[in-house]
Each structure stands twice: as C-alpha cells, then as structure tokens.
Amino acid sequence: MLDSRFVRENVEEVRAALKKRGYDFPLQEFLALDEKRIRLLRETEELRNRRNVVSEEIGRKKREKTDAAPELEEMKGVSEKIKSLEEGLRAVEDETKGLLLTIPNIPHESVPSGRDETENIEVRKWGEPGTFGFEPLNHWDIGERLGIIDFDRASKIAGARFAVMKGAGAKLERSLMNFMLENNTANGYTEIFPPILVNRESMTGTGQLPKFEAELFRITDPEFYLIPTAEVPVTNIHRDEILKETDLPVYYTAYTPCFRREAGSYGKDTRGLIRQHQFNKVEMVKFVRPEDSFEELEKLTANAEEILQKLGLPYRVVALCSGDLGFSSAKTYDLEVWLPGQNKYREISSCSNFMDFQARRANIRFKREGKKGTEFVHTLNGSGLAIGRTLVAVLENYQQQDGSVIIPEALRPYMGSERIA
RNA sequence: GGAGAGGUGGCUGAGCGGUUGAAAGCGACGGUCUUGAAAAUCGUUGUGGGGGCAACCCCACCGUGAGUUCGAAUCUCACCCUCUCCGCCA
Structure with missing residues (x-):
C-alpha cells in the first residue's frame, strides 16, 4: 500500500x-x-x-x-x-x-522500463548449458520412464496439475527441501514452519488480497486461504508489531507446500511439473531497515544463486522490467534455470524488495534507538528455491543417454545414492 | 463439541460512569551521588491522526463491533482470541 x-x-x-x-x-x-x-x-x-x-x-x-x-x-x-x-x-x-x-507498488528507479517479460534485462549468467550426445528428454518423459513421477494417478486422485512423486522421485523432492533449508540456515536464516492456511488479514498484508482472489484456493466454514507461497505466513509473523532496531535484520526461511489456482493459464505448461496447483517451495524472507534493503536484495539473490551453483545448474539472473513487476514489488530479480528438455531458461526463483509496501499494509514497524516514533520496515523475499522446478532441472540437466539420472554431488548425502536408474 | 476463566501501556498489574492516556511495580532512558559500577535518589518514558513558523493545541485508541448516557476502560449485547477442565482426535 x-x-x-x-x-x-x-x-x-x-x-x-x-x-x-x-x-x-x-x-x-x-x-x-x-x-x-x-x-x-x-x-x-x-x-x-x-x-x-x-x-x-x-x-x-x-x-x-x-x-x-x-x-x-x-x-x-x-x-x-x-x-x-x-x-x-x-x-x-x-x-x-x-x-x-488495489494500487500496485511504485517501481524503484533502478528498474528498467518495459512493457512485458520480453523487455526484462539479463544481468548475469552462470554456468554453460551442457551438451548431450543425444536428444535430451523432457522431465516428464524422464520421470515416467524411471517410474518416479506419476501424472496419470495424480489426475485420478486429484485432477490436472497434480503429480504423484514415487520412490527416488519422492526422495529427491525431500532431499532438495532439506538441502535448501540447511543451506539457508547456514546463511543465517532462521527456519520457520508456518501455518499453510491463513486468514484474510494475512493475505491482505502481503498483497494477494483484495486484488488477486481468483488466484487463491479458499475454504469456507470456517474461512481460510491456502497459501500460494510461504511469503504470506512468514511475512505476517510480525504483522502489527513494532520491532527494535537492534532486532534487524531478521532472516527467515521456510519450507511449505504452495497452492495456486492457475486460473487463466489454461494451455500453459499443461504437461509436467512446471505449473502445478500444489508445489513445494523453500522461501527466504527478510525484515530490514529501509536504508539496507537494496543491499539486502543483492544478498538475498546471491543466497538463492548459491543453491543453483552448488547443484551445478546453469542459470541466468534477470532484472524484471517495470511492466513485468509483481503487484507488491519495487524491484525483482528472477533466477532462470536452464532446462535442456525445453531448450530454454525457466523461472525458478523470484527475489523481490517490497520496500515499505507490505509493511504498511501489514503494519510492521520498528523503532530506532533514541528516536521518537516508528518507521515501517522494508520486507523482502525470494524463493530459495522452488523445489518442483529444481527437481525438473536436476532431471533434465543430469540425464544420461541410458535413461538414468546422475545425482548432483551436493545432494548425494541426502539421497544416499549417486544415480537414479 | 460441552463447561468455566480471562483479554488494560515494553512487561506485571490496579481501575465507585465524570481532569484516568490510564495508579503502582518492573524494565528502559536521563540527572545527582560514585574513581568506575552497583545501591540510593530525582526526573522522563505509548501509538496513530489533524492543526500551528514555533512553544504548543486538538482528536482517537484499555480484544473487535454495536448499544445505553450530556459523558464509557468502567454498564448492556454480539463477535473474536487466549487459557483451564471434559469429550473426540493425528
């Protein structure tokens, strides 16, 4: 606001x-x-x-x-x-x-002007897309062939845009979640496991409501919303609070399932894990002093990148242009991971500085030492990372000609194996 | 789901319907004392909004919302939340 x-x-x-x-x-x-x-x-x-x-x-x-x-x-x-x-x-x-x-946040002056995602600016690139001696498969083909992802059963159980993960697939999902959480906590983030059903006030606090009701799953009697991202419950932890300046910055990381209606995206990414009604994500959330928030955005983005680097997944960082910016964000970097199966970069993380936009809505303030009155904190968050899409990236980037998938070094302690075959 | 208790300032905790924005204590901050610290002592100590160059003035806020009244933290009603016991339950 x-x-x-x-x-x-x-x-x-x-x-x-x-x-x-x-x-x-x-x-x-x-x-x-x-x-x-x-x-x-x-x-x-x-x-x-x-x-x-x-x-x-x-x-x-x-x-x-x-x-x-x-x-x-x-x-x-x-x-x-x-x-x-x-x-x-x-x-x-x-x-x-x-x-x-209903009025969106003002883009920061450093945000490039542009109409839509085609005018986003690539900031940097890491890693080289690997070359395969064969035609790389889509992750759904890899997953089905290995018997670790089952879309047919999922549609029987729930419907379209759901997946059943099985065996090494389920374990890979869990390994990624643990790997990410531990990486983030090692970077100074406090681990949170929040409610994934929240009230209207929380959804309003972070900006999902009142404008984006159509994108949310809601249950009635009693009324709750299913979170579309951990950003919602975690940012709202400090709703209506006055923090001490010495408490800042506060860093949280949380694994949660996320739920999105994906209304209006019919026909987009209908196959595979890229766009699901339910997906897992590890999120990072920060509460910082206003004068620190842009430096904190760079650090937050670097923390997300670190995960991709440790997994050896090629990616690029994109600065969203003004026209592609999310409703609440003043500045956003997207991380896009290389997917050989699609032969393109796909969003895997979004790191944003909301400045005081969410803090004003959610009434999250802090008090400076020896100064009268209060100020709104700046809030930031970023995926670190979307687990399903990371799993996709691992399958597609580490696939072998024989149909097996090598497990990245960093995940082996969690997987307890070097290969899915 | 049934029965009961309670929600007041950073915290604890008072509060006959009329200078109560709210006693007292703790905490915090400042002064005195002290070589320094502690102790003691004096003082200050909420948030938001409106007006004024300023000193400062005004309005609102005691879980939320209605009601009674010239006047409500105080009385009435509804709702929300927390806690305890019983039942059920992962």
Whole structure:
C-alpha cells in the first residue's frame, strides 16, 4: 500500500512512476476522496471536542450541585450528529483504503522500463548449458520412464496439475527441501514452519488480497486461504508489531507446500511439473531497515544463486522490467534455470524488495534507538528455491543417454545414492 | 463439541460512569551521588491522526463491533482470541 500522504504530496510523480508499469492511477478519484476525508475529519473532531468540553463542564456542575440544564440542552442531539459524521468519515476512509489497496507498488528507479517479460534485462549468467550426445528428454518423459513421477494417478486422485512423486522421485523432492533449508540456515536464516492456511488479514498484508482472489484456493466454514507461497505466513509473523532496531535484520526461511489456482493459464505448461496447483517451495524472507534493503536484495539473490551453483545448474539472473513487476514489488530479480528438455531458461526463483509496501499494509514497524516514533520496515523475499522446478532441472540437466539420472554431488548425502536408474 | 476463566501501556498489574492516556511495580532512558559500577535518589518514558513558523493545541485508541448516557476502560449485547477442565482426535 502506498502512503496516502506521500501520494497526496507527490501526485504527479506517483502517476508517472505507476505509468511505467502500465498502471493508470485514478488521480481524480483519489484526490476527491482525500479532500472529502480531511473535511469530514476536521468537522468530526471539532464537534467531538465540543462534546468533551461540555461534558466535563456538566460533570463539574453536578459535583458542585449547580444547574447543568443549559449544557444538557445544548448536548441534545450532538451525539447523534457526531455519530452520523463518524459514519460518513468511516465510509470515506474505507473507500480510500480500498482504493489504495488495489494500487500496485511504485517501481524503484533502478528498474528498467518495459512493457512485458520480453523487455526484462539479463544481468548475469552462470554456468554453460551442457551438451548431450543425444536428444535430451523432457522431465516428464524422464520421470515416467524411471517410474518416479506419476501424472496419470495424480489426475485420478486429484485432477490436472497434480503429480504423484514415487520412490527416488519422492526422495529427491525431500532431499532438495532439506538441502535448501540447511543451506539457508547456514546463511543465517532462521527456519520457520508456518501455518499453510491463513486468514484474510494475512493475505491482505502481503498483497494477494483484495486484488488477486481468483488466484487463491479458499475454504469456507470456517474461512481460510491456502497459501500460494510461504511469503504470506512468514511475512505476517510480525504483522502489527513494532520491532527494535537492534532486532534487524531478521532472516527467515521456510519450507511449505504452495497452492495456486492457475486460473487463466489454461494451455500453459499443461504437461509436467512446471505449473502445478500444489508445489513445494523453500522461501527466504527478510525484515530490514529501509536504508539496507537494496543491499539486502543483492544478498538475498546471491543466497538463492548459491543453491543453483552448488547443484551445478546453469542459470541466468534477470532484472524484471517495470511492466513485468509483481503487484507488491519495487524491484525483482528472477533466477532462470536452464532446462535442456525445453531448450530454454525457466523461472525458478523470484527475489523481490517490497520496500515499505507490505509493511504498511501489514503494519510492521520498528523503532530506532533514541528516536521518537516508528518507521515501517522494508520486507523482502525470494524463493530459495522452488523445489518442483529444481527437481525438473536436476532431471533434465543430469540425464544420461541410458535413461538414468546422475545425482548432483551436493545432494548425494541426502539421497544416499549417486544415480537414479 | 460441552463447561468455566480471562483479554488494560515494553512487561506485571490496579481501575465507585465524570481532569484516568490510564495508579503502582518492573524494565528502559536521563540527572545527582560514585574513581568506575552497583545501591540510593530525582526526573522522563505509548501509538496513530489533524492543526500551528514555533512553544504548543486538538482528536482517537484499555480484544473487535454495536448499544445505553450530556459523558464509557468502567454498564448492556454480539463477535473474536487466549487459557483451564471434559469429550473426540493425528
């Protein structure tokens, strides 16, 4: 959420910045609401002040046994008047907040301008796509051939966009999860295992709601949302809290299943593990001081890259352009891993700095040593990494001509074997 | 699911419907004392919003929302959450 005062005082800059995203800021609507809000607020406060003053006067007269009839007469109906003013005020405030909640974050100045993903900028590349003496297979062919991924049974059990992992496939999934968590905790992240059903407030705090309801699984009675990423519960750990400056930075890492409707992606990645309704992911989340957040984004991205490097998977880092930026993000790097089966780089991690956008929504603040008042923290998060897609990358990059798959060095202690055959 | 208890400031914990934004204690910060520290002692110590060049003034907030009242932390109702016991259960 943007700061309404900041928006009010910098309308043109805000509009220009959001235009870079292709977002048309409803300037007139906002300013009209804001003006109305201030007017109602002053009127309400004035009347409340009158009520307080006179009520106190009545109290004193009653104690002194003097006649308070004139004051009581004056106060007749004042409460009603205040009530209706308050109602109007709240309606305007709700409307303003509702509007602000649907406005995306302002892209950071370092974000390249662009319309869509075709205008993202490659920042760096690591590793060389391997050469095969044969036509490399898709991971679903590898997986089915090895009997470690079963899509047919999954569709019987649940439906499309689900998978059953079996034997070495299931173990590989678990090995990746453990490997990633241990790598992240070694980098100073505290391990978290959060709820994966959350309430509306949490979804609003990180920005999924109110705008992206259609992308979420929801259960009713009682109402809960299934998390689309661990970012949601983990960031909301500190919702409505004031942290001490000395607590910062806070680093968390969490493994969770993630659930996404994938509405509107019919026909995209229909085969294989790339796009599932349920997938596993290890996430990293940071709470930092505002002046540190961009340096922290670089470190966060490096932490995610480290995992790919240790697995020996070729990848590239892409800076998302303004038009491709997620709703809540001020700046995002995507990590794209090389997939020989598809002969292209595919997203495997997304590392973002949200600055104070989520912190304002979720009311996560901190207090500086010896300074009055509070400030919003900056929040960041990044996948470290999407486990299913990493498994895909391992299968495709380490496949052998004989159909077997070599286990990367770093995973062998977890797998207890060198090869899936 | 059944029965009961409770939700007040960073924490503990008071609070006859009328200077209670809220006693007291702890903690924290500052001063005095001390070679230094401790102890002692004095003082300060919530958040958000509106106004003012400023000193400062005003409004709101005692789980949430309604209600009663000139006036609610205090009374009424609903809801939420936490805890205890019973039942059920991975």
